[in-house]
Amino acid sequence: MNRRLALLLFALLTVSPLLAQEEMVFETDTLLVAPKKGMINDYSLIGVNFGPTISRMFFNPNVKQDWLYNPYYMSVTYIKNMKMFGFLPYFGFQVGLAYGHEGYRFVENKETGYIHTIEGATEARIDVFEIPFLLHGHVDGQHFKVMLNAGPYVAYRNSITRTGQRVPESLVNNFADSDYRWDYGVYGGIGFALIFDPVELHFNAMGHAWSWGSLYAPDSTPSEYNKYYYRYAYPLDINFTAGIYFQLGKRTGRTSRQLKKEAFKIVYGDEEDYRQDR
Secondary structure, eight states: OHHHHHHHHHHHHHHHHHHHHHHHHHHHHHHHHSSOTTOBOSOEEEEEEEEEEEEEEEEESOOOEEOEEEEEEEEEEEEEEEEETTTEEEEEEEEEEEEEEEEEEEOOBTTTTBOOOBTTBSEEEEEEEEEEEEEEEEEEOSSEEEEEEEEEEEEEEEEEEEESTTOOGGGSSSOOTTBOOEEEEEEEEEEEEEEETTEEEEEEEEEEEEEOOOSBOTTOSOOGGGGTOOOEEEEEEEEEEEEEEEEESOSBSOOHHHHHHHHHHHHHOOHHHHHHHO
């Protein structure tokens, strides 16, 4: 009996560590697999953007024009990344304040030799302040991501400079009574970013995909076109920007809030149980 008991104890002592080791490996593997590697947190960004703008107008009736180049576009932007359904880290929103441009530049119609004018001007540069509120889609890698932004905007036309031989002096740097100062519509575009935590470099091509703020009141002149056309001029502007952004919080890994919550749970248990005990 003593010999059998000794063999049984030896077997238990030999097998138990193996079982315990297997269980620990399983638990360790579970911990490693559970959190998805590289999961993006709900972090925020704030940054500034600079770049040029090219502008033209959707006119009715259609007129011969060329792109108008403006070298300065600037914006300050806040981005908040969020997960849809709690686990899809591809969404967020973006809001900002921008200083941009609208305008037009008419060129000669080679078939007729005619150059269109508005208030005697063949060219006009309009400075605007705008506020876009966009849905921010993004697909992230470790040091790179692609972005898609789209949403409404509202803008105010702050100043205008008209160029042309027949522009009245009173309108060279002033809006006409028939001009509209407010612009609004849909703004959007695509871009990519280079990521060097906690700094990100963003490169975007963004524009007024569809404006509903005409430059002037329709049918506001005695032109013969008013007999046949509903006159309007909606801006089309494209901004090419480079921006530097700073991360407000950790992009990946456990955040300070998560670490504090885990530490609280280790010391006090679940928060509801802690409140009941108190």
